[in-house]
Amino acid sequence: MDLRDLHWLVALAEHGHVTGTAESLEVSQPALSRALARMERELGTRLFERVSSGIVLTPDGEVALDAARDIVARHDQLTRTLADRLDPDSGTVRLAFLDSMSTSLVPRVLREFHAAAPAVRVLLTQEPHHDLVRDLESGAVELAITSWLPKGRFGWLPMQEERLVLVVPSTHRWRSRRRISLESLADEELVTTPRGFGYRGLVDDLMAAAGVSPRVSFESADxxxxxxxxxxGLGVAVLPEQFVGHNGTIGIPLTTRSARRTIGLTWRTDRELAPPAARFVDFVGARGPARG
Amino acid sequence: MDLRDLHWLVALAEHGHVTGTAESLEVSQPALSRALARMERELGTRLFERVSSGIVLTPDGEVALDAARDIVARHDQLTRTLADRLDPDSGTVRLAFLDSMSTSLVPRVLREFHAAAPAVRVLLTQEPHHDLVRDLESGAVELAITSWLPKGRFGWLPMQEERLVLVVPSTHRWRSRRRISLESLADEELVTTPRGFGYRGLVDDLMAAAGVSPRVSFESADxxxxxxxxxxGLGVAVLPEQFVGHNGTIGIPLTTRSARRTIGLTWRTDRELAPPAARFVDFVGARGPARG
DNA sequence: GCTTTGCCATGCGTGAGGCGCATGATGGTG
DNA sequence: CACCATCATGCGCCTCACGCATGGCAAAGC
Known part of the structure; x- marks a missing residue:
């Protein structure tokens, strides 16, 4: 049973003539006549009575017509729903980002995007980066705002560069330093993220470039x-500067100019993005990266 | 879009593997894989994400799945409804009969049929014979209980024979006659049905066989x-004996033994009867004609 | 009463497209 | 590193729906 046949059935019932219906549907009269015969064969009953002036519904035909209307309407609703979701002006984009980024960048970007595309719904998900990659790969989210480019076929668009600073307790001996070098950290105890986290790799690379390997005292994913x-007082840390000071810590700029992390937008490139998501990417690309 | 494809879509979502679903649906894996690609092409979006262990629904896929479930369910309901209607044990039969027959024959037959097939619904229509023929031809009713075999392709099964008697007013000079011949009517004024009614033809044939042609004073279809x-006192009439006496008339048996009318069941033979109607016909045939 | 006209059904040839078989591409696993 | 699962795809076949033309039938018109 083809949905088009059911649509034709509704048209036949509303019109009352095979020939006239065929014209309005822009199919040949034999095609429609055969389609009707096909449906009657499949349903096992006569749907229309053939009279000299055309066709009239049988009682069974009315039962079938009700179902055909319901089915056609439900299918129309489906196509409209999907079209809405795919419409770059009114669709939906599913965006995930790290919990730690909810404070400044994400709200600002979303506010600007909403002004540019007010009808697009944005479904937000905050989650640890591990789940984030998994959801990105599974298609549960289309876009992710993260701080590193995942391995594999992913697109990448930088959104913000954040300066990394050394974070020390307010009682630390370096509390009054205006600048400090990474080399100075050789004997410090470092608090950082666990191995396998993208941010850990970033910090480790910085340390390796400076020729130091501080002892890691504590690790947290957040x-x-x-x-x-x-x-x-459990150690010092290298963090983006916006994390400084919430609990009375002090941030000291690093002499290493490359001590930055880049926040960016990423997405799968092995399949085409849905139009609303593509529009979000375009928006971010046109907006350009901001300095944080 | 084929309903079978939607059914396959539901199965795919419930199973999670193309290969396994193909086995349970008893189609080849390529057929199912192509059907999925076909639906995704028609709907314009990815419905499942392909992962190493099989397939998982995308958000768009969940939207489509909901619609697919609804549509498949509605179609199942349609087929079940039609099957019920066509089931000779639980279906529906639409039966029309003349108003004048509602008194004895029809209730008795229906009571017996209902005892034999308690789950079959009988939709009754009482109407003038003109509408009755029209509805029979249009398919609005499947069976009709009438007193003559319509011209054309109709089946016929006698149900009851009714003796015709001469009906006279209680003041008529023949009021005490035990029997009377049709020939005696030569000078009487006759009340009968209009030309074109089946009953009129029956009476006219009787008169012609007797070689008389009484003057018709009044005509009524009822x-x-x-x-x-x-x-x-507007004349005499030849009527089935059960019509005698309601208003104080007297019925006098006719000497003509063939003065009977046959009540029977009729139906169109140019297409097959639905099983419940066929069952009714079989029931009446097995019951045999009764003498009224 | 016969012709005409409008219905729907059907025979025929063509073409699209889905299916099954076999094979390829890819990622996880022992 | 080979093996085994997954889904995708090239190929040939065959079904089947379509359009064109025609047929059958009944009602309307002259």
Missing amino acids: LATIEGLVAA | LATIEGLVAA
């Missing part, structure tokens, strides 16, 4: 938590 | 009305 650990 | 006209 940068805000790391700042709290530092405030509690 | 036999009960005719009896009333006779009671009012």
Whole structure:
């Protein structure tokens, strides 16, 4: 049973003539006549009575017509729903980002995007980066705002560069330093993220470039938590500057100019983005990266 | 879009593997894989994400799945409804009969049929014979209980034979006759049905066989009305004996033994009867004609 | 009463497209 | 590193729906 046949059935019932219906449907009269015969064969009953002036519904035909209307309407609703979701002006984009980024960048970008595309719904998900990659790969989200480019076929668009600073407790001996070098950290205890996290790789690379390997005292996946650990005197940390000070820590700029992390938008490139998501990418690309 | 494809879509979502679903649906894996690609092409979006362990629904896929479930369910409901209607044990039969027959024969037959097939619904229509033929031809009713075999392709099964008697007012000079011949009517004024009615042809044939042609004083399509006209002294009539006496008329048996009318069941033979209607016909055939 | 006209049904040839079989591409696993 | 699962795809076949033309039938018109 073809949905088009059901649509034709509704048209036949509303029109009352095979020939006239065929014209309005822009199919040949034999095609429609055969389609009707096909449906009657499949349903096992006569749907229309053939009279000299055309066709009239049988009682069974009315039963079938009701169902045909319902089915056609439900199918129309489906196509409209999907079209809405795919419409770059009114669709939906599913965006995930790290919990730690909810404070400044994400709200600002979303506010600007909403002004540019007010009818697009944005479904937000905050989650640890591990789940984020998984959801990105599974298609549960289309876009992710993260701080590193995942391995594999992913697009990447930088959105913001964040300066990394050394974070120390307010009682630390370096509390009054205006600048400090990474080399100075050789004997410090470092609080950072666990291995396997993208941010850990970034910090490790910086340390390796400076020729130092500080001892890691505590690890946390959450940068805000790391700042709290530092405030509690459990070590020092290298964090983006916006994490400084919430718990009374002090941030000291690093002499290493490349001590930055880049926040960017990423998405799968092995299949085409839905139009609303593509529009979000275009928007971010036109907006350009901001300095944080 | 084929309904079978939607059914396959539901199965795919419930199973999670193309290969396994193909086995349970008893189609080849390529056929199912192509059907999925076909639906995704028609709907313009990815419905499943392909992962190493099989397939998982995308958000768009969940939208489509909901619609697919609804549509498949509605179609199942349609087929079940039609099957019920066509089931000779639980279906529906639409039966029409003349108003004048509602008194004895029809209730008795229906009571017996209902005992034999308690789950079959009978939709009754009482209407003038003109509408009855029209509805029979249009398919609005499947069976009709009438007193003559319509011209054309109709089946016929006698149900009851009714003796015709001469009906006279209680003041008529023949009021005490035990029997009377049709020839005696030569000078009487006759009340009968209009030309074109089946009953009129029956009476006319009887008169012609007897070699008389009484003058027709009044005509009415309704036999009960005719009896009333006779009671009012407007003439005599030849009627089935069960119409005698309601208004004080007297019925006198006719010497002509063939003065009977046959009540029977009729139906169109140019297409097959639905099983419940066929069952009714079989029931009436097995019951055999009764003498009225 | 016969012709005409409008219905729907059907025979025929063509073409699109879905299916099954076999094979390819890809990622996880022992 | 080979093996085994997954889904995708090239190929040939065959079904089947379509359009064109025609047929059958009944009602309307002259």
